Amino acid sequence: MNQEQLNRMTSGKGFIAALDQSGGSTPKALKAYGVDESAYANDEEMFTRVHEMRTRIIKSPSFTKEQILAAILFENTMDRKIDDLYTADYLWEKKGIVPILKVDKGLAAEENGVQLMKPIDGLSALLDRAAERHIFGTKMRSVIKEANKEGIKAVIEQQFAVGKEIIAKGLVPILEPEV
Structure with missing residues (x-):
């Protein structure tokens, strides 16, 4: 970093x-x-x-x-x-x-009032390439459309799981659960 x-x-x-x-x-x-x-x-x-x-x-x-x-x-x-x-x-x-x-690859279909990120295939290799290209950090977006406890929990869990992978590669994640 x-x-x-x-x-x-x-x-x-x-x-x-x-x-x-x-x-x-x-x-x-x-x-x-x-x-x-x-x-x-x-x-x-x-x-x-x-x-x-x-x-x-x-x-x-x-x-x-x-x-x-x-x-x-x-x-x-x-x-x-x-x-x-x-x-x-x-x-x-x-x-x-x-x-x-x-780093996100777009949004999945709405479920439980939210749109999670689509799977980010090849994230590890992408992050390695980003580090080689002197990228400081990352951004990834999901969307919360309704006050649905299950949906919001799924968004937060997904954002933090991916964020931990990003941190492990030495980059700084911007977690973006858009409301």
Whole structure:
């Protein structure tokens, strides 16, 4: 764990920028920026277009550590580069912004008034790769829709179980049971 990043997350000011649209939400995000489906022929081209968009955002003079504490990245973005640096390295070294990785794979169907995270296949390998890419921590989301004791207990148990795996790999988890 990077002590300087930990200090920034502990006492720094700013918000966390969400740059973590995944495969399912990427077409909608691109369309909002004026890039429709005709600009790409397959998933690889789509992810290239969204990385180009994220790169423009990250390199913008207004995307600074004075306002932004950290940025949440999608796995595909973590593995891409900006100016010959992996995205996390560019964020930290050039911008002073802490890199965080979205690790959840979406939401399961609603049950007991909640949506748990879908299984995160390959989590251990993903966390190893995140550590190699100098990711500070992770984010994972589930949703509580009703005040259902069983459902809420299941969300908390799942979030903490995955959080413990993340801590064991030396990363800092953001537990996100959205209400």
